[in-house]
Structures are given as structure tokens and as C-alpha cells.
Amino acid sequence: MSTTENDTPPVGSQQYENLAHTGSAPPIDVIDVPGHGEERRSSERDRGEPHGAALPGVDSGLGLRKFVDRLTQPPIIRAWRRFGEQPIRIRAEEAVVRLHAGLPRTRVWTYEGCMPAPTIEVRSGREVRIDWENGLADRRGPLHLPFDVVRVPPNAGVTDFVRALQPGGRSNARGGGDDAYPPLANTQDITAATVVHMHGALTDGHNDGWAHNVALPGNVTRCAYPNAQSARTLWYHDHAMAVTRFNVHAGLAGFYLIRDEVEDALDLPRGDEELVLAVADRNLETDEKGRFTGRILYKQAGTVQNGIAGEIPVTGPFTMVNGTIWPTKNVDARWHRLRLLNASNSRVMRFALHDTTDGHGQAPLPSNDPAFTATRIADALVVIGTDGGFLGKPSPPADGVLEMGPGERADVLVDFGALRGRTVELRNENNTVLNARPGQSEASAMQFVVDRRQVRDPFRLPRVLDARYARWTHRSDGVLEVDGGRLVDHHEHAWIGVVPPRVRGAAHPEMWELKEVEGDVPADTPDVIRIATQDGGVTTLRPVAKLFDDTVTLRFGEGDWAVWNIVHLGGPEHPMHIHMTDFQMLTRRQWPLTNGNVPGFDMTLGATPTPLPVPSAGRPIDAITAGRKDTWVVKPGEWVSILGELAGATGSFMYHCHILDHEDHTMMRPFVVLPKPLLAFHAGHGGGHH
Ligand SMILES: [Cu+2]
Structure with a gap:
């Protein structure tokens, strides 16, 4: 299915069969190809053919014309219909694709040779097991990244966004010139290690794609997805510790769709009228004459603050x-x-x-x-x-x-x-x-x-989509009102602080796990966040963990409801993602900003020596934001409260910023969900509640 650039056979079935734990997983042999006529399946592109005749297109001013290639849809694996109880095997492997008719071929990392990966379709309530194989190796061993990671140095001390966002450039390890930039340290040594996260799936922690649990080429990880969830759009992507940004950028991502009876009854547009659209930006490398080479370029604006080098997250x-x-x-x-x-x-x-x-x-x-x-x-x-x-x-x-x-x-x-x-x-x-x-x-x-x-189109927009949807509320008496008017009189709290880059010299923004402290803390204490409360009091919070490998402090009983308070104290906006289950945003409050920062947050202390004022109402929570979600963009100065029921799965999970550079650096932390009777025996378990 795949063709690597040097035509060596990819790591595959033989090594796979030698593994003791592979069971009877069949390779994928049934793939439905949606659409016909103008569309062609993505995997045909790994022969390096452009997708049909190039169209005239429109000038972009960026060296490539827009709209010269037809949109493709990934192949579909209908896991619920064809595979029964058998696990599916999906292999990460390198492929050569054409990103644009005007470009030479591009090496990417794929699942099953396709970019984006095959769309996996499942039925609600029908479990699917997948054997994820890391096939990213050739005869010489594990593959290196199919692109260079370069940093555009600050220009006279000022972050050079302009040059960083321009197409072209290359690692100066591949030759000099005005458009050559220093590679980011150690990125040329990275070899393929993968772990797959099913983003949005309710499944036990050992199936969730724990970032440390990377697999080497040739190895297989079996994951079970119960799909005991309503119809929705999930996606699967790599989640390897510290290098997720590179693995996903290389192409390791695809759709996973759960379908159910509610969706069937809506009779929504389907077949050729249902399109998955994965939108992602990229930059491209050029040669010494400024011609595109087909190679992707991971090009970032470098920063230097107080002598500490950092990078702005990649865009293209x-x-x-x-x-x-x-x-x-x-x-x-x-x-x-x-x-x-x-x-x-x-x-x-x-x-x-x-x-x-x-x-x-x-x-x-x-x-x-x-x-x-x-x-x-x-x-x-x-x-x-x-x-x-x-x-x-x-x-x-x-x-x-x-x-x-x-x-x-x-x-x-x-x-x-x-x-x-x-x-x-x-x-x-x-x-x-x-x-x-x-x-x-x-x-x-x-x-x-x-x-x-x-065209005669019988479809009419339904007035009601899903009667199961109910808006959850946190009443002033502390009781939660959830689906079907059910009242929940006990819930846990989590406090997460997001602080701007350069707090006490740190290069990147950080995510602090906070705990409420009782009593007085001296005003000049570093890291203390104080927030004035409506009733004239003060909530005082201190970090109990900052880095991923700091000890676990968030432990929940399975079946607990929990309110996550995310307090954004300045810096860039962050798309915050919590694994494991669905959540609803309850409230969104806002502190006033000065130059994008929260006045009162002291960058030297990393603290608010005087309490932040009671925040005002923030951006309204519209019907879309009020939907069941797992990822929300949190903007500077916002304090969002997010409610979820931590039920139906147990184990270690993660929450993090989905800006992948932030996730890889300092903005990912674990949390644990255990059966309540077990938690009682687990020493030092934390969590506040009322
Ligand atoms: Cu972020």
C-alpha cells in the first residue's frame, strides 16, 4: 500500500507476525472509497500522481496557485460492518504524496499510506479493537522526521514573524544562503516512536494514548474502543511524549466517526454530500534557487528573552x-x-x-x-x-x-x-x-x-437535532442540574492556572495545577494566585504541580462530576483539551487586559500580590460553545468553568493545550480516575469538593 522514497520494503507483516501478542489481527483488506468520478482515493497519490488534471486556479502570491487540485476524501474503514469481532490493524508508515499539482512529491508519515488517514466509521455501542503498528522504519532502522525543524533567529532581538511565515528556507545543515536557518537542537536525531490518541473517545486510560507509552518501529499496541457514546466526530492522532508536534505535522492524523440511531433518524446529507474536512497549515522548503522541493518545512520564529531561547508555535x-x-x-x-x-x-x-x-x-x-x-x-x-x-x-x-x-x-x-x-x-x-x-x-x-x-433536495433543516442534549447548570446552592433534570449534590473541583511566557525567565507559557490554600500567605510569595470573591473574600491558590512528570494531584472517583476552573493569566490563547469524557462550559468570566496581559499578575513573582478583582462576565456562551465538547479556546484574562462526568472509564488520562508546541513543552498534565472504593485505599488522594 505504501511506497517509500527509496523503494525499500516498509517494515510490515513479517516482523509483525513474529511478535507474541499480535493475535489474529488481519491486515486491512476492506476499504470503501467514497465518491467517484472526479475524486480519487488519497492512497492513489502515493504513486506520485497529481489528483487529476490540474485546473487553472487563482494566483496566491505565494508561489503556488490556489484551487488547482480537487478535494479528496480519505478511504473509509467501516469497522462496524466488515470486521465483526476481529481487531483491525492500522500501520503508521511513510508514504510519498503530492500536496499540490505544482509541487514535487512530499514524504509524509501516514496511517495506511493515506493522508489524511483512513476515516474509521463505527456504530455506537459496538466495540472496535485496533492494533496500532509503528511501521516507520526502513532497512537502516527507524525513520527520521520527513522534514527539517528550523528557527528563524530574532532580527536585532525582535521576533521575526515576517520571515518565519514566508514560504521557503531550509536547515543550514543542508547548505548556506540567506534562506537557511539553524535547525532546532536535536530534531535531526528524532526517530519514529508513536502512540495513538483517540481524541474524544471514552475508553480506559491504557487505550487512550498515554504519551509516555510510545512504541518503537515493528511494535504493536492493541487498543479497545467501546464506542459507548453518541454519534460524533472524533479524530485519531499521534500523542508521543515531547514530539507530538512533529509526529502530527508529519501526517499522523485521521477521522473516526461514531454513528447512531439519532443520527440515522435525522436523515442528514450523506454519501457524496457528507465531506470530512481536515484543515491544517504547513510551510514548504525551497532550494537555493527558491524553487519548492516538495519537502515540508517546520519553520518557527525564534525568540530570545533574558538570554533564554524559545520558539513561537509553528504556523505556515x-x-x-x-x-x-x-x-x-x-x-x-x-x-x-x-x-x-x-x-x-x-x-x-x-x-x-x-x-x-x-x-x-x-x-x-x-x-x-x-x-x-x-x-x-x-x-x-x-x-x-x-x-x-x-x-x-x-x-x-x-x-x-x-x-x-x-x-x-x-x-x-x-x-x-x-x-x-x-x-x-x-x-x-x-x-x-x-x-x-x-x-x-x-x-x-x-x-x-x-x-x-x-436539484430536488428533500432535506429540510430539522428543528430538533438531539433531544438527549440538555444544558448543565451549577446552581448557586452548589448543586448541579444535569441531563433529565437530575440533581448532583456532590462534585469535585480542579484549578488550572495558565501563565504567560517569561514568568521568572521561562521561555514558554506554563500550565500550573493549583490547589486552594487556607489562611494568610505573605503578599510577596511567588506563584500565589489570589482572586477576590463576590462575597468579599479571597480565593488563594498555589501550584502543586507544573511539569508533566510532577506527581499526580488530580485523582477522581469514577462516576464523579468535576468542575475544572481554567484561569488564564495572560499570554497567547490556548485551545485546552481534557481527555476521557464530554464536558460543558458552565461559565466564562473575563479580567480586563493591558497589552494582552492581566494587570495584577506580577511577571517577576509569577503571582498576584493583591487579589485579582471579581471578574466580569466574559464572552457569552453561545449555543455552539454550550455544546458537548472536549476542547475550548481559552483567551487571555478568561476564567472558564467546565463541567464533566468522569464516568465509564478508569485509568491515567491527560489534559493539555492543543497547541502542540505548548503541549510538548510545559502545558500537559496527568489526571487519574479510579473506582471510588479503590480510591479510599489510595494514600494521599486529593481533590476538594462541596
Ligand atoms: Cu497553548
């Missing part, structure tokens, strides 16, 4: 959808279902549909230019589901803009019947102001060309 000027840069798709003039995933390493996307018929509004423009925003179709996107499944009812995002941080999914309906004969673009409006400077990020993600012909 090229946007891929399903592994193709700026694809285009012909669609019938009828309702379509778009299953959106922000698969970027760090870029928060603000998605909107824009009308660009006859080239109108196609020139790169900053998003604050009226000519740019004039093309936005404000009522085009209708959200029907979030990370954790369907909303109660269809909900258009405010102003037609859907913000999604890395890791977030959105189930979206679009009535292309109302856009008959139009050409529209899915755009990321975030930071497109940078387009004001040529050679920087492009707003376009992909294009839809809507057929002129009228």
Missing part, C-alpha cells in the same frame, strides 16, 4: 484540506454536511464562507478590509454538532464566523441550494490581516463550485 502560509493545499470541489446545489476538524499544530481558525463568484474578492486582502468582509456569506454555516455530538438544535455561528482551535471539530450543514451557480471559498479569517504584506498567510482554505442546475 499554505492551508491544506485533507492533505491537499487549497483544493477545490464541485458540489451539487443541495444541502451538504461538512465535518470540520482544525488539524493545525497551533493556528486558531475563524472559518467563514465567502462568495468569490467571477473572481470577486479573490485577491488577498486583510480581513479588516471592508472589501474582504463584504464577501462573507453571514448565514451560510449552520452548526449541528460539536466535539461531543449533536447540539439540541441547529445553530448558526454569530456573523457566520465559526472559530475553531486546533483539535476542535464542528459538524456543519451548508445549503448550497441557496448558492446555485456561485463560487464560494471556505476561508480562515484569523490573522488574515497579515495578507496586507505579500508573502504571508493566505485566507483561503478551499473552494466550492456550486452547480448551476436546480
Whole structure:
């Protein structure tokens, strides 16, 4: 199924069969290929063919034309229908693909030779077991990253965002020149070690992709997914300790869809009218003459603060959808279902549909230019589901803009019947102001060309999507009101502080696990966070853990409800992800900001010597944010409270920022869920409750 660049046979079945624990797992032999005609399965691309004849496209100003390649859909593994009780085997392996018709071939890491990986479809309530094999090796041994990781040094001490976001450049280990940059230390020594996280799955900790549990090439990890969850969009991706950002960037990501009877009854657009769309930005390497080599480039802006070197999380000027840069798709003039995933390493996307018929509004423009925003179709996107499944009812995002941080999914309906004969673009409006400077990020993600012909489309937007959805509330008496009006009079609390970079010289933002302390603490004590309370008191919090390997402090009983308080004390926005179960955001509060920081947070002390004021109401929690979710963008100065029921699985889990650079550095921590009777015997278990 795969072809590696040097044509050596990939590590595969033979070594696999030699392992004692492989059981009877069959290789994948049944893959459905959605669509026909213009679309071709992604894996055909590993022969290096462009996807069909290149179209004329539109100039991007970045050396590649937009909309010259057709959108592809990944192959589908219908695990529920074809494999019965047999485990599926899915192998991570290197493949050679074409990201754009104007590019030479690109080496990537894939599952089963496909980028994105095959979409795994399952039925709710039917367990699937998967044997994840690390096949990322050749005769010489484990593979090295298929790209270079370079740092653009600060320019006269100032972070050089402009050069970092331009296409091109290469590691100066591969030759000198103005566009050669120092490789990030040790990245050329990294070899493939993998562990798969099923993002959004409720399953025991040993199936969840614990970051330390990486497998070497040739090794296999069997995971069970009970799928005892409602219909939803999950995705699987690598989660290896300290190098997740590189493994995911190399291509290790794919969709996993749970379907159920509620979804069936909605009779939503399906088949060719249901599209998975994994959106991710990349940068590309050039040679000494400035020509694209086909190699991906992991190019970051370097920073130096107080003599400590760091990097800004990676972003790139090229946007891929399903592994193709700026694809285009012909669609019938009828309702379509778009299953959106922000698969970027760090870029928060603000998605909107824009009308660009006859080239109108196609020139790169900053998003604050009226000519740019004039093309936005404000009522085009209708959200029907979030990370954790369907909303109660269809909900258009405010102003037609859907913000999604890395890791977030959105189930979206679009009535292309109302856009008959139009050409529209899915755009990321975030930071497109940078387009004001040529050679920087492009707003376009992909294009839809809507057929002129009228189609009889019986689909009508349902008024109710999922009667199982209920808004959870935390009453003023401390009692939780959850599904079906059920009252929960006991719950646990977790306190997480997010602090800006450069606190006491640290290069990166940090995530602190906090515990409430009783009594007085001297005002000049480092690391103490004080927050004034409504009743005139003060909540005093101190970190009990900062780094991943610090001891576990969050232990919950299985079946507990828990409110996670995430307090953002300044710095960049963070898409915070909690593993294991679904959550709902209860409240979102906001402290005023000065230059993006929370006044009162002392960078030298890493503390708030005087209590932060009682925060005001923050961004309203709209119907989409109020959906069942596992990842939320938390902005500077926000204090969000998130409620979840830690039921149905046990073990060690993780929570982290889904900006993968942050996750790999200092923003991931463990938590543990154990049966309550067992917890009683577990010395030193913590957790406050009321
Ligand atoms: Cu972050």
C-alpha cells in the first residue's frame, strides 16, 4: 500500500507476525472509497500522481496557485460492518504524496499510506479493537522526521514573524544562503516512536494514548474502543511524549466517526454530500534557487528573552484540506454536511464562507478590509454538532464566523441550494490581516463550485437535532442540574492556572495545577494566585504541580462530576483539551487586559500580590460553545468553568493545550480516575469538593 522514497520494503507483516501478542489481527483488506468520478482515493497519490488534471486556479502570491487540485476524501474503514469481532490493524508508515499539482512529491508519515488517514466509521455501542503498528522504519532502522525543524533567529532581538511565515528556507545543515536557518537542537536525531490518541473517545486510560507509552518501529499496541457514546466526530492522532508536534505535522492524523440511531433518524446529507474536512497549515522548503522541493518545512520564529531561547508555535502560509493545499470541489446545489476538524499544530481558525463568484474578492486582502468582509456569506454555516455530538438544535455561528482551535471539530450543514451557480471559498479569517504584506498567510482554505442546475433536495433543516442534549447548570446552592433534570449534590473541583511566557525567565507559557490554600500567605510569595470573591473574600491558590512528570494531584472517583476552573493569566490563547469524557462550559468570566496581559499578575513573582478583582462576565456562551465538547479556546484574562462526568472509564488520562508546541513543552498534565472504593485505599488522594 505504501511506497517509500527509496523503494525499500516498509517494515510490515513479517516482523509483525513474529511478535507474541499480535493475535489474529488481519491486515486491512476492506476499504470503501467514497465518491467517484472526479475524486480519487488519497492512497492513489502515493504513486506520485497529481489528483487529476490540474485546473487553472487563482494566483496566491505565494508561489503556488490556489484551487488547482480537487478535494479528496480519505478511504473509509467501516469497522462496524466488515470486521465483526476481529481487531483491525492500522500501520503508521511513510508514504510519498503530492500536496499540490505544482509541487514535487512530499514524504509524509501516514496511517495506511493515506493522508489524511483512513476515516474509521463505527456504530455506537459496538466495540472496535485496533492494533496500532509503528511501521516507520526502513532497512537502516527507524525513520527520521520527513522534514527539517528550523528557527528563524530574532532580527536585532525582535521576533521575526515576517520571515518565519514566508514560504521557503531550509536547515543550514543542508547548505548556506540567506534562506537557511539553524535547525532546532536535536530534531535531526528524532526517530519514529508513536502512540495513538483517540481524541474524544471514552475508553480506559491504557487505550487512550498515554504519551509516555510510545512504541518503537515493528511494535504493536492493541487498543479497545467501546464506542459507548453518541454519534460524533472524533479524530485519531499521534500523542508521543515531547514530539507530538512533529509526529502530527508529519501526517499522523485521521477521522473516526461514531454513528447512531439519532443520527440515522435525522436523515442528514450523506454519501457524496457528507465531506470530512481536515484543515491544517504547513510551510514548504525551497532550494537555493527558491524553487519548492516538495519537502515540508517546520519553520518557527525564534525568540530570545533574558538570554533564554524559545520558539513561537509553528504556523505556515499554505492551508491544506485533507492533505491537499487549497483544493477545490464541485458540489451539487443541495444541502451538504461538512465535518470540520482544525488539524493545525497551533493556528486558531475563524472559518467563514465567502462568495468569490467571477473572481470577486479573490485577491488577498486583510480581513479588516471592508472589501474582504463584504464577501462573507453571514448565514451560510449552520452548526449541528460539536466535539461531543449533536447540539439540541441547529445553530448558526454569530456573523457566520465559526472559530475553531486546533483539535476542535464542528459538524456543519451548508445549503448550497441557496448558492446555485456561485463560487464560494471556505476561508480562515484569523490573522488574515497579515495578507496586507505579500508573502504571508493566505485566507483561503478551499473552494466550492456550486452547480448551476436546480436539484430536488428533500432535506429540510430539522428543528430538533438531539433531544438527549440538555444544558448543565451549577446552581448557586452548589448543586448541579444535569441531563433529565437530575440533581448532583456532590462534585469535585480542579484549578488550572495558565501563565504567560517569561514568568521568572521561562521561555514558554506554563500550565500550573493549583490547589486552594487556607489562611494568610505573605503578599510577596511567588506563584500565589489570589482572586477576590463576590462575597468579599479571597480565593488563594498555589501550584502543586507544573511539569508533566510532577506527581499526580488530580485523582477522581469514577462516576464523579468535576468542575475544572481554567484561569488564564495572560499570554497567547490556548485551545485546552481534557481527555476521557464530554464536558460543558458552565461559565466564562473575563479580567480586563493591558497589552494582552492581566494587570495584577506580577511577571517577576509569577503571582498576584493583591487579589485579582471579581471578574466580569466574559464572552457569552453561545449555543455552539454550550455544546458537548472536549476542547475550548481559552483567551487571555478568561476564567472558564467546565463541567464533566468522569464516568465509564478508569485509568491515567491527560489534559493539555492543543497547541502542540505548548503541549510538548510545559502545558500537559496527568489526571487519574479510579473506582471510588479503590480510591479510599489510595494514600494521599486529593481533590476538594462541596
Ligand atoms: Cu497553548
